[in-house]
Amino acid sequence: MNSEKPILYNYFRSSSSWRVRIALELKKIEYEYKPINLIKEGGEQFTEEYTKINPKQEVPALKIDGQLLVQSLPIIEYLDETRPDGVQLIPKDPIKRVKARIIAEIINSGIQPYQNANVIKKIAQETQSEEKKMEWIKFYLTKGFRAIESALVESSGKYCVGDEITIADLCLVPQVYSAFRFNIDLTDFPNVRRVYAELEKVPEFIKAHAHRQIDTPSELREN
Amino acid sequence: MNSEKPILYNYFRSSSSWRVRIALELKKIEYEYKPINLIKEGGEQFTEEYTKINPKQEVPALKIDGQLLVQSLPIIEYLDETRPDGVQLIPKDPIKRVKARIIAEIINSGIQPYQNANVIKKIAQETQSEEKKMEWIKFYLTKGFRAIESALVESSGKYCVGDEITIADLCLVPQVYSAFRFNIDLTDFPNVRRVYAELEKVPEFIKAHAHRQIDTPSELREN
Numbered sequence: 001m002n003s004e005k006p007i008l009y010n011y012f013r014s015s016s017s018w019r020v021r022i023a024l025e026l027k028k029i030e031y032e033y034k035p036i037n038l039i040k041e042g043g044e045q046f047t048e049e050y051t052k053i054n055p056k057q058e059v060p061a062l063k064i065d066g067q068l069l070v071q072s073l074p075i076i077e078y079l080d081e082t083r084p085d086g087v088q089l090i091p092k093d094p095i096k097r098v099k100a101r102i103i104a105e106i107i108n109s110g111i112q113p114y115q116n117a118n119v120i121k122k123i124a125q126e127t128q129s130e131e132k133k134m135e136w137i138k139f140y141l142t143k144g145f146r147a148i149e150s151a152l153v154e155s156s157g158k159y160c161v162g163d164e165i166t167i168a169d170l171c172l173v174p175q176v177y178s179a180f181r182f183n184i185d186l187t188d189f190p191n192v193r194r195v196y197a198e199l200e201k202v203p204e205f206i207k208a209h210a211h212r213q214i215d216t217p218s219e220l221r222e223n
Numbered sequence: 224m225n226s227e228k229p230i231l232y233n234y235f236r237s238s239s240s241w242r243v244r245i246a247l248e249l250k251k252i253e254y255e256y257k258p259i260n261l262i263k264e265g266g267e268q269f270t271e272e273y274t275k276i277n278p279k280q281e282v283p284a285l286k287i288d289g290q291l292l293v294q295s296l297p298i299i300e301y302l303d304e305t306r307p308d309g310v311q312l313i314p315k316d317p318i319k320r321v322k323a324r325i326i327a328e329i330i331n332s333g334i335q336p337y338q339n340a341n342v343i344k345k346i347a348q349e350t351q352s353e354e355k356k357m358e359w360i361k362f363y364l365t366k367g368f369r370a371i372e373s374a375l376v377e378s379s380g381k382y383c384v385g386d387e388i389t390i391a392d393l394c395l396v397p398q399v400y401s402a403f404r405f406n407i408d409l410t411d412f413p414n415v416r417r418v419y420a421e422l423e424k425v426p427e428f429i430k431a432h433a434h435r436q437i438d439t440p441s442e443l444r445e446n
């Protein structure tokens with residue numbers, strides 16, 4: 001293991017960045033926060049400087065143990081496997097493990113790809129319609145939350161899978177934040193709302209929140 | 224462990240179904256194949272009968288050990304953890320593990336969501352243009368293959384990560400098949416082509432191929 005402080009290239013509001021921030025907090029790993037503004041001047045992820053660091057031109061990217069890791073779920077699995085301290089993010093029990101990973105993946109591959117900034121921009125361009133863009137977002141978020149809710153009915157306790165925090169919870173919180181941002185109605189998803197309300201109280205989740213990062217714009221900043 | 228034969232609800236051409244078929248072959252697990260036609264009459268995944276089995280109305284779904292599992296990557300991780308026989312799909316070495324999972328995830332969350340049948344249908348409807356639909360597919364597939372190629376430059380040996388088959392390879396093969404289907408030019412991705420050519424020779428990959436399933440239409444069928 002390399003002893004240098006890990007560097008997280010990320011953006012305050014990127015939901016996959018946010019998942020990794022929660023993981024780093026829960027695993028008690030100190031890290032350096034390097035903001036990459038995905039919006040400013042067409043996106044800092046496309047600059048020559050950042051492309052040298054991460055040719056995939058995306059966040060999050062975590063420099064750790066001499067590696068540059070991308071993709072939030074593999075990063076979280078890696079942190080959990082190589083760092084015994086803090087919360088166990090992937091449960092030990094095989095059935096709980098798979099249930100936690102399924103919920104994480106419903107969000108990661110089943111919702112997030114349809115609402116990320118680049119895709120939404122593309123949809124707005126293709127359809128030339130703000131209304132159609134919002135319909136697109138609403139369609140995929142509502143469909144996704146229906147799948148999460150049906151999983152939570154079966155697996156949730158205090159958190160997404162039983163009463164311990166897992167990788168699923170790290171994905172749920174930024175996704176619910178996006179739902180609020182896009183005015184998605186969560187009335188029909190009581191388990192989602194209940195688990196989210198629990199997670200909002202956890203100190204590590206508070207610290208990793210989009211509204212409390214060094215690149216959070218002042219109008220959104222909370223203490 | 225339950226001793227009943229697992230049931231795989233799947234569709235011959237669904238790339239995430241196909242990944243699970245390869246995993247089942249490599250882990251030497253006998254299973255029952257239940258075809259769910261995603262195209263016929265608006266999609267058999269939406270029938271009342273299938274919705275009772277899988278409320279998420281998607282494939283693949285694997286009934287195993289008394290559970291109904293969804294999401295291909297968590298299913299593959301579960302099979303690897305609970306079945307010691309056959310190929311180890313997630314490498315033991317932490318760095319190789321994370322590299323294999325990153326490539327799998329680039330495909331699973333970075334490409335496949337943009338080319339699945341439902342999304343493509345939606346794009347065609349929204350834009351009312353066959354040309355724009357094909358542009359969309361080409362854009363996301365080419366972007367995705369660029370990311371895979373840059374990962375393979377660093378990690379590949381005979382296969383995606385070194386010289387052993389991993390979860391990354393299970394995702395690569397159906398993705399390359401989709402690229403051929405949509406006439407995506409792979410000239411700039413020599414490592415993708417090289418690894419794919421190796422994987423095509425592996426008996427378990429041959430058996431799991433989309434053109435060799437019980438629901439493969441006769442005009443596509445190969446022996």
